[in-house]
Amino acid sequence: MNSTSIPNELNALLKGENVQVQLSVPQLVEKVLTREEGSLTSTGAVRATTGKYTGRSPKDKYIVEEDSVKSKIDWVSNQPISEEIFSNLYTKVLEYLKVQEEVFVFKGFAGADKKYRLPIQVINEFAWHNLFAHQLFIRPNDEELLDHQSQFTVISAPNFKANPAVDGTKSETFIIISFEKRVVLIGGTEYAGEMKKSIFSIMNYLLPEQNIFSMHCSANVGREGDVALFFGLSGTGKTTLSADANRRLIGDDEHGWSPNGVFNIEGGCYAKCINLTREKEPQIYDAISFGAVLENVVLNHESRVADYDDNSLTENTRAAYPLQSISNIVDPSVAGHPNTVVFLTADAFGVLPPISKLTKEQAMYHFLSGFTSKLAGTERGITSPEATFSTCFGSPFLPLPATVYAEMLGKKIDEHNSQVFLVNTGWTGGEYGVGSRMKLAYTRAMVQAALEGELMNVESVTDPIFGLEIPLHVAGVPDEVLQPNKTWADQAAYELKAKELATKFRENFKKFTNVPVDIEEKGGPTA
Structure with missing residues (x-):
């Protein structure tokens, strides 16, 4: 040919x-x-089903x-x-x-x-x-x-x-x-x-x-022009946390970081909508209007009202809508250089702190590791959370070697003095099946504190296993929630599970053969 x-x-x-x-x-x-490819919902959105393939x-x-x-x-x-x-x-x-x-x-x-x-x-x-x-x-x-x-x-x-x-x-x-x-x-x-x-x-x-850093992240900007990035795989909260009524949305999933700042790659949002409510996520809920596309959402046969709690087709129900369906957006979707970078992970082990501040070496380490849990429905065959490492929080979408993207991140952190945080939106008080998912209200409070600079000089403690700097106090969050070991009833079980995850981090990192030694030594688990 x-x-x-x-x-x-x-x-x-x-x-x-x-x-x-x-x-x-x-x-x-x-x-x-x-x-007859789909039907109209009560809000004017189009609803379609995708047969046996309900994920990538x-x-x-x-x-x-x-x-x-x-x-x-x-x-x-x-x-x-x-x-x-x-x-x-x-x-x-x-x-x-x-x-x-x-x-x-x-x-x-x-x-x-x-x-x-x-x-x-x-x-x-x-x-x-x-x-x-x-x-x-x-x-x-x-x-x-x-x-x-x-x-x-x-x-x-x-x-x-x-x-x-x-x-x-x-x-x-x-x-x-x-x-x-x-x-x-x-x-x-x-x-x-x-x-x-x-x-x-x-x-x-x-x-x-x-020379543009391409990123699997959401982004928004505050009233003072401060830009925040949220990295994470599907289901970790990128769309939810970036849809903040007090900040303008740049985009919910894919961005580039150029010498001029951040820009959205897309013109719309593709939000998970399982258990969606107006109370918890009003921007997403109200965006599902005429012209929006609902994927695999179950409708009431007569009223055509969407039942966002029904997962009988898949957990991976989705809503696609243009950015203009959200009132407080940046248009065009271009902004300055990020002040704050947030890595989101859904830890099914229940041992990572809900928020911790990262050094540059830790940021590089956790970016390369990309630890999270694959959540039900985002890929075929995944029916419950499964611990995984997805390099740069987006391995399936990265054609080039991971170190290309990691080196670009490191340079951007140095150039713009961006502060990096690791936020666990996963489980607390025990692993999946024992503990419970971190409350969204707590996560929002922690992220808000990070974005507003409240965690820069706050009293903190270093996690003895992962070496992460954990703040001892965050407004709106009970102190005991901030330290994972204090949420477990069985301390021995906690330590065993934490060390198990630390070992997984170290084993996974062995695949990177050309990474500077100090990133592994200073960025990874300490015990």
Whole structure:
């Protein structure tokens, strides 16, 4: 396959009479309903279900092993696939889409900073997927649309299923990125999040080439212009904690940190909404209005009211909506350099402190470690919290070696004197199944104290096992909650579990062979 064959084949598809380009939100909602892809909720949102794939399929994600990129990609964390397999599947998918009754195309951008943004187009078999893309990515104005020239294309055909014996995949599902052809090919899964995370993976390759630190984090800004970042995997609280009525939201999931400051990669939010209430998360709750997309949320048959407590389809229920659905946002989604960086972890062991202040070495160590617990539903097969290490709090989306991103973080901390905190939104008083999840009100109080500088000189104690600096007092939080050992009824059991986790940290860190020695010695567990 020569270097021009894919664009030519793609152009042939895009010129088809069945192609609907840049439909408005009302038009897409109408298409969803007339095509019976979903239903309308009581608030005007579209609700769709995704069948058996209710989360990402990381084992079915590949990067094409092409000459221009194969020496740069971290093949320990990313799966290679041959150019031949990609070419054959690509041709099959395009031929499949050509004979569909309708195909939907969205043109937009990834990256709110116009200096670094990537023009993209998303081609969908489903109208509701195109609505999702419209709400999640950055929408062009009329003038930008006239000059829009896509530099990357996402093609999603959920009903096209691969035959592993013939097509060379592991299953019927495939998510393939070709950096040379500038195409993402998705098939066999209806889970809309694959489109979002594929673009993120692409930006995690392209941005560092421009000396921009790409980050899996949410971000907001205070009244004084102070910027905060929240790193963490799905379900650790990035979206919830960044949606603060007293701070303006920059974005809830993906950002770049350039020489000018922080910018959002996306134009919308993709929030978990299991157990969602207006009382706990009013911004998210109220954003689920006309044009928003609800994924796998159960509705009352008659009233069409969403039951956010019902997890019968999955724990990983989702809401997709544009940033403009939230009142206090930064528009455009660009701000200054971060004053505070928060690492979020959901510790199923129940032994990490709910908040601790990190030295630079500890920040580098915990960023590289990326410890958390995979929460139910975010990936296929995960039914209860599972302790895991996801490098840089986003290993599935990082094409380059982890040290590339970690070194960029270290430089940014030095350049801008950013303060870094580790916040445990997981379990307290015992491990999962014994203890309870940390109260959101406590976490909010601790994060607020960190953002307002109240923890800079507060009295603290050093955790004897993890070496972390724990504040002894935080307004609005009982003192005993701050020290994990004081929340356990059985002290011996606590110490045993804490040392078990410390050992897991050390074992995991052995995979990093080219990290400065002082990061491991000064950043990791001390006992």
